[in-house]
Amino acid sequence: MRSVRFTPFLLPPLWYTGFAAGRNYAAEKGGQNVRTSKLSILFPVWNLEKEIPGILRFEAEQARGVGAEFIIVDMGSEDRTVLEAVQAVKELGVPGFVIQNGRSQVPVALNTALRKAGGEYLTFLFARRLYRGFLKEYLDAAHRSGADFVYGCTAKGEIPAAERRSVSSVVRQPDGGALVRKMLSRGAVPDIADILVRREFLREQDLSFAEECAFGYAEEFVLRCLLCAGTAVQAPVLPERGGACELKRGRQGAAGKAVFQRVGAMLRVLETAKSRCGNDAELLRLLQREQIPAAVMDAVDAALQEGTGYREIRAYLSGRGYDRLLAVDRRTSAALRHRILLWKIAPWMYRA
Template identity: 50%
Template sequence: MQITKLSIIVPVRNVEQEISGVLRSIAAQAAGLEAEFIVVDMGSADRTVWEAVQLIKELKLRGFVIQNGDGTVAAALNTGIQKSGGDYLTFIFARRLYRDFISGYLETAARTSADFVFGSISEEESHAAERRLISRAIRQESGAQYLKSILNDAIHIDISAIMLRRKFLLDRQIYFFDSCSHGYAEEFVFRCLLSAETIAQSPTIIKRDTVYELKRGKQKSIGKNIFQHTDAMLRIFDMIKAARRDDAELIQLFEHQKLPLTVMNGIDVMLKEGAGYNAVRGYLRVAGYDKLLSTGRQTDKALKRRITVWRTIPWMYKAK
């Protein structure tokens, strides 16, 4: 029976021309590792599935292709989790591809038995992470502390470059929100952080793979669906209030920084796509999102200015 240390989950749709480079890039990273490749197709209308099957055979990879129907990326990732068999798993996205991180993350996971592993974005972070590993003084900050650091822009965690212990996800029943197309990744990361017992930063410095990364822009307008991101953050806020009700700092950061920022970013998307100011303001009022534009001590000055201009002289507001 083959041992699988890592499941590599790759959601794809209509990437017939790019799938070869993406899979070859990942295969090079995973060379010599006990890894399986799970390509989940989301209703491609081109030859993506055929190309993926042929490449798995050509590169002699352990893995398979799943046709998941014309659904969301979140649904495809859930299918990948359910079909995975590795001790750990990672997600690879063609539009945000990183190189040379898999083996380093696996080494960190082996040394720490962490539920959640993420990388470093600078030499300074990398050296600090290595010192913690050598001394075995794994940073025992809670997930709430990590979340505060993210909200304060002190650390950056990208779902395209994380590694998760599969048993942790299954035991805690952590999945993506199937019907969500915007904000599903951030919600998943936040939910994992708030639930994980051990979180480890790998010394591995993450770098984008600009050679094989998909460079095509978005194919259609987003419209009001962008506020699915706000709904996702509201679900996390409910989780925080239930599980971290004594953490006033985190609650205020989320209420007065993260939620209003997410709403304002949604406003920017609608305005850039051509929606009128009155139409956007009317939608926010009806949906109740305007009530989330509250500020406090935790709100940064730039966001306060954006909210003030939007509320008082919306025709002067310039989308970021």
């Protein structure tokens, strides 16, 4: 793994190559690293040579005035992504790193970025999902409350209640279990590209990304953070998508059996819920009788759409023990119960 450190207005020619480690100039005075960023923006990239200048300009504008650094981790790009990233950051005059991580999955790149980040808080940038109008407000909410985790509103109607909680010492913030229960029941888990998390909280709770999980890693990370957070705060702001700069090209290649990795991700969320909120019967029911069976069936749908035969899928589920996860109760949604019943008794008739 090689990294390039950029400090505004101090760019030796070595950095134009992007292939060798630059020197950490912030650390040279007094022999100590004096990075004091309030926010680290973690950005995994792959083959974005055309898009990355616009994306970085967009995010630099969002982060103006908040004291942010960029941690850009390249996952083995085959084009000029690294060079374009270094050049764009030089022109924008923002601090940070470009790290060449080799060919790797997004969770691996994000863990590399977590280890390199120096900000008090972290946020995540993804080329396909850009948000505007939330960073400063999230940081303000985090510093007022000392929050471990900050997320936004999903509708304008949520803003007044979030404002009351943000200014009142009487209105209590819900605990992590209650938050996750509410989010799962409403189908409104925060997007990982729309959150703020305290770096030391992740270290203290030993929270990171499951590197073997290319599907479901983001949802798992968000839910486990919420379950472990001492204070999770909803900021009174409704982030907006920055569609003009988002990556538009389609995904490449079939996922195959990897789509079932989301099932493993939800099982790890269940284990965290049992450990942190073992007395919350409704939360455990939601996970065991709604979320996990739905994750299995969603993966079945994806595999069928890619052309995998139902016999092969059923054999795979049986071999992994995932068929035993298709357990429901009377409170499970009728649509999910119907999907599972049809898959169990007449899989040849099941249509994704």
